[in-house]
Structures are given as C-alpha cells and as structure tokens.
Amino acid sequence: MMPDLDPNTDLSFTRTLAVPRSLVWECWTRPEHIPHFFVPAPHTVTAVDIDLRVGGRFNTVFNVDGNEMDNKGVYLDVVAEEKLVFTDAYTEGWKPAPEPFMTAILLLADAAGGGTTYTAIARHRNPDTRKSHEDMGFHDGWGTVATQLEAYAKGLKK
Amino acid sequence: MMPDLDPNTDLSFTRTLAVPRSLVWECWTRPEHIPHFFVPAPHTVTAVDIDLRVGGRFNTVFNVDGNEMDNKGVYLDVVAEEKLVFTDAYTEGWKPAPEPFMTAILLLADAAGGGTTYTAIARHRNPDTRKSHEDMGFHDGWGTVATQLEAYAKGLKK
Numbered sequence: 013m014m015p016d017l018d019p020n021t022d023l024s025f026t027r028t029l030a031v032p033r034s035l036v037w038e039c040w041t042r043p044e045h046i047p048h049f050f051v052p053a054p055h056t057v058t059a060v061d062i063d064l065r066v067g068g069r070f071n072t073v074f075n076v077d078g079n080e081m082d083n084k085g086v087y088l089d090v091v092a093e094e095k096l097v098f099t100d101a102y103t104e105g106w107k108p109a110p111e112p113f114m115t116a117i118l119l120l121a122d123a124a125g126g127g128t129t130y131t132a133i134a135r136h137r138n139p140d141t142r143k144s145h146e147d148m149g150f151h152d153g154w155g156t157v158a159t160q161l162e163a164y165a166k167g168l169k170k
Numbered sequence: 171m172m173p174d175l176d177p178n179t180d181l182s183f184t185r186t187l188a189v190p191r192s193l194v195w196e197c198w199t200r201p202e203h204i205p206h207f208f209v210p211a212p213h214t215v216t217a218v219d220i221d222l223r224v225g226g227r228f229n230t231v232f233n234v235d236g237n238e239m240d241n242k243g244v245y246l247d248v249v250a251e252e253k254l255v256f257t258d259a260y261t262e263g264w265k266p267a268p269e270p271f272m273t274a275i276l277l278l279a280d281a282a283g284g285g286t287t288y289t290a291i292a293r294h295r296n297p298d299t300r301k302s303h304e305d306m307g308f309h310d311g312w313g314t315v316a317t318q319l320e321a322y323a324k325g326l327k328k
Contacts, residue, residue, distance in 0.1 A: 015263050067246065089224060099264075101259055106247070106275060108257075108293050110295050111295075112259075117264060135264060136266060137267065137268050
C-alpha cells in the first residue's frame with residue numbers, strides 16, 4: 013500500500029489520529045470542513061472549491077499574514093477513505109502548470125489500536141524543490157495540520 | 171466535449187478516420203497494436219508496456235535513427251472509446267518527472283458520415299515548450315501517425 017519513496021525528491025509524514033478514517037476522509041474532501049484544519053493557524057482558508065473526481069478541481073485560497081494565496085490544483089486519484097492524490101501540476105481540464113511545486117499523496121488506514129494511520133507524502137520534481145519544501149517547514153506544517161484535523165474531527169464525531 | 175484550447179500552450183489536430191472508434195480505441199490501448207502506427211516510419215517502436223487505468227503506466231521505447239528513446243508516462247484519464255489522456259509529467263506511482271514535455275488528450279467521436287472524428291491535443295507547460303513541439307513537427311508527426319493508424323486499423327476490420 014505504501015508507495016516507494018525517493019529520499020531525494022519525496023517528503024513524508026505518518027501519524028496515528030484518534031478518529032475513524034471515514035471522518036478523516038470527510039474532513040479532507042468536503043469544502044465546509046477544509047477551513048477548520050487545512051492551514052496552520054493563524055493563517056486561514058478563505059475559499060474552497062472542490063470537484064472530487066479524477067481531474068476535478070481542488071482549489072483553495074489562503075490568507076497568510078494578510079496576503080491572499082491562490083492555490084489551484086486537481087485530483088489525480090480518489091479512492092474513498094483510503095487514498096487521495098492531488099497536485100498543482102494541473103488545473104482543471106488537464107492544463108499543465110508552468111512550475112508545479114508538488115504532488116501530494118494522502119493515505120488512510122485503520123490503525124492497529126483504533127483510529128487512523130495518517131500518511132502524507134509530498135513528491136517533487138527535483139531535489140531542490142523538495143529541499144525548499146522542507147525548508148518551508150513541511151514537517152511542522154503537516155504536523156500542525158494533522159493536530160488541527162484531529163481536534164476538529166473529534167468535535168464532529170457522533 | 172472539446173476542451174478549451176489555449177493557443178499559447180496547446181497544439182491540436184483533428185481528422186476524420188474511415189474506421190470505427192471502437193477500433194481506433196483498441197489500436198491506441200493494446201500493446202500489440204502500438205508498434206504498427208505509433209511513430210512515423212521509418213522510426214520504430216521496440217517496446218510497449220501499458221497498464222490501462224488512471225495512474226497506470228504508458229511506457230514505450232522508440233528506435234529513431236538507430237538511437238533508443240525511452241518514453242515513460244502515465245494515463246491521467248481513460249474513458250473507453252471516447253477519451254484518453256496521458257502525460258510524461260509522471261511515471262507510475264505518481265512520481266513527478268523533472269522536465270515534463272506534454273500532456274496529450276485524444277478524443278474520439280462518431281463522425282457525421284461514418285468513421286471517427288479523431289482529435290489529438292498536446293498541452294504544454296509554457297509557450298516555449300509548445301513552440302519546440304511545433305518546430306519538431308507536431309502537425310506532420312501526428313498527421314503521419316493518423317494515416318498509419320487508419321491504414322493499419324482498416325486491415326483489422328472484420
């Protein structure tokens with residue numbers, strides 16, 4: 013299930029979340045949930061536009077220190093409650109982006125003791141892009157997002 | 171059905187082929203057929219490895235003037251007998267390529283007078299890449315491939 017990782021171009025992160033993977037999936041794929049966890053606070057998500065299918069859009073707008081950041085991408089693979097692959101290498105309609113940054117693979121599995129084994133992989137075109145993502149704080153950033161996601165999803169649990 | 175084209179980054183080509191689209195689809199998606207039409211003669215295809223699904227490999231080796239050219243890619247969208255999208259921007263497993271060249275969209279439709287309306291679109295990351303593809307002979311190349319495909323497919327018709 014875990015894809016081959018290339019240490020020169022990939023970053024990855026695994027954590028166990030104390031919420032069921034159906035809920036993790038719902039948080040990641042429904043626009044009303046995304047603003048509650050998707051960027052590390054105090055940054056905010058100000059818009060989400062999702063068409064959850066292969067080739068469908070995954071567009072978000074962030075507010076980072078007062079600046080709007082427009083992120084456009086598409087889903088490459090969608091396996092409900094198991095795997096979500098998306099990238100900024102395309103916008104909807106398979107239009108290639110001039111300078112793609114990353115391709116993200118999110119993997120969800122049942123954890124042995126309950127909850128969800130949550131793995132995020134970021135793949136890059138070359139070692140320099142990987143390095144810049146690491147320097148931007150990949151591990152802290154995705155860690156904070158996972159913590160926020162877990163806290164938010166716990167509040168949704170019925 | 172026809173996607174928006176961007177004249178700065180896209181190249182496209184449409185022709186009517188006198189063979190049914192089921193046969194055109196079969197030629198494009200079964201490895202035993204690819205060597206019979208896929209590169210302009212006298213160049214040849216020496217290997218084909220296909221896993222026809224979203225994210226699956228579409229790998230070929232060409233012999234061009236005695237030099238082996240290794241082409242690795244994946245399918246991005248597969249709609250039987252209608253649409254095939256593939257690119258060299260990834261290899262199997264969603265590994266981004268350092269310098270992607272193009273994303274190809276092949277569209278098949280029933281032609282009004284019979285046969286197949288055959289459209290090939292090549293999308294590029296930037297105008298320079300589009301230009302180099304045009305200068306390499308996109309129109310002649312894809313035209314020759316369409317002619318070869320039609321002739322080969324006619325021989326397959328039952």
